[in-house]
Amino acid sequence: MDGNGRWAERRGLPRSAGHRAGVEALRRVVEASPGLGIGTLSVYAFSADNWKRPEAEVGALMMLFKTYLRAEIVRLKRSGVRLTVFGRRDRLPEAVRQAITRAEWETRNGGRLHLRIAVDYAGRDAIRMAAMQWASDAANSSLPPSREELGRYVAAATHSPDTSPVDLLIRTGGEQRLSDFMLWESAYAELFFLEEFWPDISAHILATTVEAFRVRDRRFGGLSLRTGS
Ligand code: FPP
16 A cells, blocks of 8 residues: 555645555455455555654554544444454553454454554564474474475564465555565466555555456466466
8 A cells, every 4th residue: 555655745734644545445455355355355554664654653653543443343344344464462561452453353354355464564574483383383394394384484473364375466656675575375376566655555556456367367387378388
């Protein structure tokens, strides 16, 4: 969800206003997703490297997460959305941790969409923690873990109940990089880099991107299912 800060700066607003507009964009995307055939939506809200930002911005973001998690429960439940948060929890303010636990519990039966929010997340840390845990669990094993097995460890390392691969990865805001997001899960993700800032993302832009994704020829290292070559 990149470009909140630039969206705000272009309007002469503080960066926090961009993040608040980012919440509105997230609502639009969550609402539009089930109708576009999206069953799982993972969003990058705060990376492990975002702690480097000024204290005021980090504080404003933590406040926004807490407010969103508390205020959104009713709407999410009504829309059949299950919310889970993945990443580290131990460095988050206690109030945010509590809001996460409550939102996850309250929305646990949502079956139309699984909304996954990455907070204090880094893909490389997930892989590193998975490797450490596997090495400790399998101290006497002479066999390396299978991809599936290590994938389960990667998910567990970030408190994630989901081990499924990413199909479509969208980055907004004009940058063309992954910034440590879901590196393991995105091995065969189709990448889309959009120029629009996150707060400008509409249901229409999402629909157009999903359409473009659907016509991509996904070969997973094999031959084309369409042409056989
Ligand atoms: C990156 O844009 C965005 C973030 C670090 C924060 C994302 C947060 C939201 C969209 C708020 C809503 C999230 C939840 C879960 C309530 P940037 O600030 O780096 O933008 P820039 O590259 O233009 O500076």
